[in-house]
Amino acid sequence: MPLPVPVLPEGVDPAWLPPEAFRPLGSRRVLVRGSGPLVETVHGEVAEACARFGGRAVREDGPGDTEYDVVLELTDDDPDRLEEEGYTYLREDGRTTVTAAGGAGLLYGLFHLVRLDETAFRRERRKEAHRPTPALRMVDHWDNVAVHPVMGQVERGYAGGSLFWEDGRARGDLERVRAYGRLLAACGINAVAVNNVNVHETEAHLLTDRIGEVAAIADALRPYGIRTHLSVTFAAPVVLGGLPTADPLDEAVREWWAGAVRDVYGAIGDFGGFVVKADSEGQPGPFSYGRSHADGANMLAAALAPHGGTVHWRAFVYNHTQDWRDRSTDRARAAYEHFAPLDGEFAANAVLQVKHGPMDFQVREPVSPVLGAMPHTRLAVEVQATQEYTGQQRHVCWLGPMWSEALRFRPEGERGPQVGELADGLVAVSNVGDDPFWTGHPLAQANLYTFGRLAWQPDADPHRLLDEWIGLTFGPAPEHLAAGLRAALSGSWRTYEKYTAPLGVGFMVQPGHHYGPSVDGYEYSPWGTYHFADRDGIGVDRSAATGTGYAAQYGKPWAEVYESPDTCPDELLLFFHHVPYEHVLHSGKTVIQHIYDTHFEGVAEVEEARRVWAGLADLVDPARHARGAERYEEQLRGAREWRDQINSYFLRKSGIPDRQGRRIY
Numbered sequence: 001m002p003l004p005v006p007v008l009p010e011g012v013d014p015a016w017l018p019p020e021a022f023r024p025l026g027s028r029r030v031l032v033r034g035s036g037p038l039v040e041t042v043h044g045e046v047a048e049a050c051a052r053f054g055g056r057a058v059r060e061d062g063p064g065d066t067e068y069d070v071v072l073e074l075t076d077d078d079p080d081r082l083e084e085e086g087y088t089y090l091r092e093d094g095r096t097t098v099t100a101a102g103g104a105g106l107l108y109g110l111f112h113l114v115r116l117d118e119t120a121f122r123r124e125r126r127k128e129a130h131r132p133t134p135a136l137r138m139v140d141h142w143d144n145v146a147v148h149p150v151m152g153q154v155e156r157g158y159a160g161g162s163l164f165w166e167d168g169r170a171r172g173d174l175e176r177v178r179a180y181g182r183l184l185a186a187c188g189i190n191a192v193a194v195n196n197v198n199v200h201e202t203e204a205h206l207l208t209d210r211i212g213e214v215a216a217i218a219d220a221l222r223p224y225g226i227r228t229h230l231s232v233t234f235a236a237p238v239v240l241g242g243l244p245t246a247d248p249l250d251e252a253v254r255e256w257w258a259g260a261v262r263d264v265y266g267a268i269g270d271f272g273g274f275v276v277k278a279d280s281e282g283q284p285g286p287f288s289y290g291r292s293h294a295d296g297a298n299m300l301a302a303a304l305a306p307h308g309g310t311v312h313w314r315a316f317v318y319n320h321t322q323d324w325r326d327r328s329t330d331r332a333r334a335a336y337e338h339f340a341p342l343d344g345e346f347a348a349n350a351v352l353q354v355k356h357g358p359m360d361f362q363v364r365e366p367v368s369p370v371l372g373a374m375p376h377t378r379l380a381v382e383v384q385a386t387q388e389y390t391g392q393q394r395h396v397c398w399l400g401p402m403w404s405e406a407l408r409f410r411p412e413g414e415r416g417p418q419v420g421e422l423a424d425g426l427v428a429v430s431n432v433g434d435d436p437f438w439t440g441h442p443l444a445q446a447n448l449y450t451f452g453r454l455a456w457q458p459d460a461d462p463h464r465l466l467d468e469w470i471g472l473t474f475g476p477a478p479e480h481l482a483a484g485l486r487a488a489l490s491g492s493w494r495t496y497e498k499y500t501a502p503l504g505v506g507f508m509v510q511p512g513h514h515y516g517p518s519v520d521g522y523e524y525s526p527w528g529t530y531h532f533a534d535r536d537g538i539g540v541d542r543s544a545a546t547g548t549g550y551a552a553q554y555g556k557p558w559a560e561v562y563e564s565p566d567t568c569p570d571e572l573l574l575f576f577h578h579v580p581y582e583h584v585l586h587s588g589k590t591v592i593q594h595i596y597d598t599h600f601e602g603v604a605e606v607e608e609a610r611r612v613w614a615g616l617a618d619l620v621d622p623a624r625h626a627r628g629a630e631r632y633e634e635q636l637r638g639a640r641e642w643r644d645q646i647n648s649y650f651l652r653k654s655g656i657p658d659r660q661g662r663r664i665y
């Protein structure tokens with residue numbers, strides 16, 4: 001039986017799967033061949049499209065009718081080594097054929113045709129094989145089941161409530177979750193973690209007595225090839241099991257986990273596994289028992305292994321109660337110091353989930369040295385689609401180019417592999433909520449889409465993916481619309497960088513909620529996030545020779561490149577070095593003049609983007625346009641505030657005037 005396509009609640013934006021995107025497919029004769037639940041998902045998609053656009057959907061071989069324009073088929077043999085998720089695409093003799101060895105592959109092949117639009121059915125095309133590079137392509141939701149007094153329903157969520165949880169329980173109607181699964185599958189994501197990595201008491205129970213609620217969500221996501229994961233607390237044996245300890249080497253603890261995991265698989269046969277934030281920002285972990293992170297991760301891995309599950313163990317471990325007077329501690333060094341010595345000690349079904357930078361999702365950071373230091377460990381790169389530090393979905397900040405730079409970074413230099421090749425998985429903190437536009441700012445949808453597609457192919461050109469998103473979301477648009485959207489989005493990350501913290505120095509945000517400028521907001525805080533600006537200069541000396549030694553955590557050539565201000569790339573200069581304001585950048589400008597210029601430019605670029613968006617009013621759905629327009633007002637207000645606070649702060653500190661004599665307060 002075909003699985004019906006999810007019906008979106010009234011007023012919810014179809015994002016990158018508007019019905020119109022299925023017109024080319026749905027106006028043809030389409031054969032779906034093969035069996036299995038995901039084939040029924042494909043069948044449902046095709047049936048719906050054909051019913052809407054006048055085509056004909058045939059399941060298996062229709063009697064006497066072999067004249068199909070499109071064939072989507074599952075094969076038993078797999079000469080192209082497609083495995084579960086790959087597919088081939090071919091256009092020959094006027095027929096388009098997608099072949100897959102597994103149901104997920106057929107589903108991804110279907111969405112490939114949708115992306116190609118009419119071209120999938122016009123030009124002859126020799127057989128192409130498509131497979132995902134990393135096997136794990138996941139979004140993590142920092143969703144709380146019960147509204148948290150400080151963090152709300154979704155920690156760092158800027159798109160309304162949770163898609164999964166409401167009033168302290170799983171939502172009763174999961175049709176929207178099904179629709180979410182469909183959107184995720186259409187960009188290649190195959191795993192979702194449904195609750196916050198900060199596991200509070202209510203959420204802890206999802207592992208045991210409330211697993212049924214997770215199972216209901218898993219049922220909604222499964223038809224789109226998505227496995228469900230759960231964030232668990234390391235203290236579960238104590239909190240839920242009543243044991244006196246959660247020591248990972250204690251036999252009773254290990255047995256407790258084995259039993260708990262058995263029960264989870266009883267409820268969710270294809271459960272993906274756990275996500276764990278341990279010994280991090282107050283979460284419990286193995287350190288309390290004098291054990292290592294490998295001991296902790298491997299204990300959970302052992303419980304999951306018999307069932308085919310994976311533990312995602314996060315590397316975000318650092319001292320968040322640092323004394324700002326203590327110059328010997330450098331938060332950037334922490335993940336490497338904790339984890340690099342453990343390389344080779346993690347179980348085969350343990351994945352170390354590493355934030356792409358050493359700090360915390362700032363607008364500019366170097367790539368984490370951990371990603372080049374653990375060749376014998378399975379690694380997942382974690383990025384943040386939710387725009388905690390990048391404008392909170394009130395500002396447009398398309399992060400595709402930033403993620404792409406990290407994924408294309410070669411830790412061993414030119415001849416070595418890219419991060420995207422080293423990683424077994426890519427994970428994004430989701431930017432989605434129950435907002436009618438999914439992501440608050442309608443243009444923030446582009447971040448989730450781009451993430452999914454980069455997770456499938458980490459070396460893809462992000463600008464091509466942006467074009468794909470525009471094409472799908474806005475339909476066969478006049479070139480003027482596509483060009484306007486490109487103009488608004490493609491440079492928006494650099495624009496955001498220009499008007500916020502300069503040259504990689506990071507933070508300068510208001511403490512707690514992290515929105516808006518506060519240059520010294522974290523300067524004397526325990527969180528380890530400093531810029532050290534004084535009257536003479538700014539930046540953090542992380543060199544090996546005179547600084548914290550962080551630069552030496554890289555291999556060659558990067559350790560040397562970052563060690564000296566002469567070779568350090570401009571955009572990371574203040575991350576690695578403390579320099580005088582009149583230090584001359586490779587660009588030829590002084591640091592102080594760069595700060596002034598970029599802040600004026602950043603605001604001008606937002607003004608221009610707002611103007612471009614206003615000019616698209618007749619071409620964009622009115623509700624979507626109005627939401628974007630309202631957010632551009634706020635972005636412009638915010639950008640001006642950033643500009644004026646940063647420029648005034650540095651004028652006052654340095655006493656060096658702007659060479660162009662512009663207004664600084």
Ligand code: GCV
Binds near residue numbers: 155360
């Ligand atoms: C879920 C940052 C955020 C926290 C988040 C943490 C993490 O510190 O501000 O809200 O906690 O990262 O990644 O665990």
